[in-house]
Amino acid sequence: MTEAEITATEKAAPPAHPLLKLDSVDTYYGQIHILQGLNLEVQSGELVCLLGGNASGKSTTLKTILGIVQPRNGTVQFEGEDVTSRSTSYRIGKGIAIVPENRRLFGPMTVLENLEMGAYLHAGGAKEDFDRVYTLFPLLHERRRQLAGTLSGGEQQMVAMGRALMAKPRLLLMDEPSMGLAPILVERSFEIIKQVHESGVAMLIVEQNANVSLSIADRGYVLSTGRLVLEGPAAELREHEDLRKAYLGR
């Protein structure tokens, strides 16, 4: 979409609901209070990054969005619909997909089979879906008969992303896509993230690598021990004093 088109659509019909909205969510693991009154929004087509140190509750936020853990208070809304009490597979059916932390591929299965599992809801995926993924990641086509567990870390990351994209999501959650990748691959994978984003998929990216992720994001949130401590446009966050000290190292 061009600049003009975007403004045109926005003017014509301002979206009634954000694509995703967490409303004062409290999530516990047993007695431990992890997420504390978390408010978070992702507009459709937006790229949002969620920053925070280790154990600040980033992965927990994604798990709450997917319904793998249930919040004790607060609601999770997808396109205005309250999905808090809905199952994980219902939410995925609505158009959420995830690239999980550590990728979690099905190691003894081939790349092709992994991709197919990503499109399980869509009867294993149509040819266009495979083609779309292969276009983004030509290497996966070449290696489609290789066992996913035997791929290198960077290649596995591509499979994990491809697998998530097979479900044709409107919101893609990514948990630390750059983990364990060489700097050159980090850049490359963020290029791909940008490319996927430009094709119209909204994204919520959890990252430790604040510098790179803020450079492509529209907005960002910063979590610290389960609370939001900062939020705002990515460009603003990049200039923010505290954040720079904590993450950007300058």
Added chain:
Amino acid sequence: MSETPGIPAPPEEPSEEQASRIGVDSWVAETERHGRGRGPLWQLARLWEYSPDPVKLLAFVALASTVPFWTNEGDLFVFGLFTLLYAALGLGLNVVVGFAGLLDLGYVAFFGIGAYTYAELSSSQYGIHWPAEATIPIAMAAAALVGVVLGFSARRLLGDYLAIVTLFLGQAFVFFTGVANPTVAGKGLTGGANGIPQLDPLTFFGYQLTSTKQLYFFLLIVVTLLATALYFANQSRTGRAWRALREDPLAAEVMSIPVNRLKILAFVFGAAVAGLCGTIYAAIETAAVSTNFSVSVLIIIYAVVILGGFGSIAGVFVGAIVINCTLEFLEPQNDHPEVKRWLFYGTIVLLIALLKPWFRPVLVLAGTIAFGFVVHAIVAATTAASWTSGVPVSGASWLARWAVIPTGSHGNFNNYLYIGLVVAVVCTASLKGWWRMIALVPTLYLTALVWENMLTQNGGITAFILFGAMLIGLMTVRPQGLLGTARVEIV
């Protein structure tokens, strides 16, 4: 979703040469190359590995259908029929445990439900004599129904708890049929400890299967159909989803694979197969007796699947043949003592011969033979004659000069031998390299002693313990089972 214009065409297919390399773990390929071309046995194994699954099944069926023509009625019954029955049971369990990764310890109860359903509907128990084409589907449906109810009530429990719930089901079933035996229509429903005798033979549309041969071919057809069905199920999207959820249930869940539904499906599928086997078993035995569905039968079925390798269909067949034939040969009333001995030593020599490189088996076997003569000479020189004056069961007098076989009572000698063997097997399995080779020598000799002194006389429980040791050894040397594929771990 809008596409970027000018999509580059997906890359070309990889060349033939590349394609054969891709998909093979490089480490596995490396080891394969090292082992290439080692003797005819190895070549045969290669040929087997590279032939597609339908060819393997055809080869098995072709071989199996010749069996009735070169065995007598009795052997066909104990070796042929029961091998096929264990294969069928193993195929069902393989779906539950091997494909879906559920630890179902109540599998044998579904087997029993099938048998008792057949017994109620095709016997003089209540004077109902329905034909098999009616009772088999009903029995399968009954087993499946219990599976569904259990699967759904254990929905939240799927996981470790499933093992406990199903183990309970197994025990409850044996108790219900053998002890509780509620009175229905003026009669004990399940006949108590004596079970339900005098069942009708399997009758399909007026055609009776009475002879062992007829039953054998019927079972062969059932097993072939089952294996074919499982092959296609395994190739299907559902089959792949089963594997995916076995690998990583959480990842499967976030891929929106309906984990619970697929688990219950596998569980119920297994239950129905067990139910089918139960009807055939009841008809073969012409009785349904609760003790036939105890934990020891469950162990045998698990041994079949574990030995063959979880998830491998061909493995189930190998497992069934090995386990059933071993069990039968170890039966005390088996009337082929020499065959028994050849089979026993033959298997051991064959297993040792698989060691690499080639000089290891030669050294180990030569060492064992020498070790035996030395031990025998020492025992003969230092103890009373009664220690070495025993004669092995059924001939082979040279054996008496190699193996220490005492006559008369020598306290707990046999039991010590046995415990010694189990310890030796476990030790050998945990050693590495040359130490393992060295430990193999006394272990093999102990095995021979246990065999000559005990196992030739009483099979039964000793067979089970020997199985346990065998499985421990196998799991250490080849954790994936005989035909299972090694799992590739994501690091």
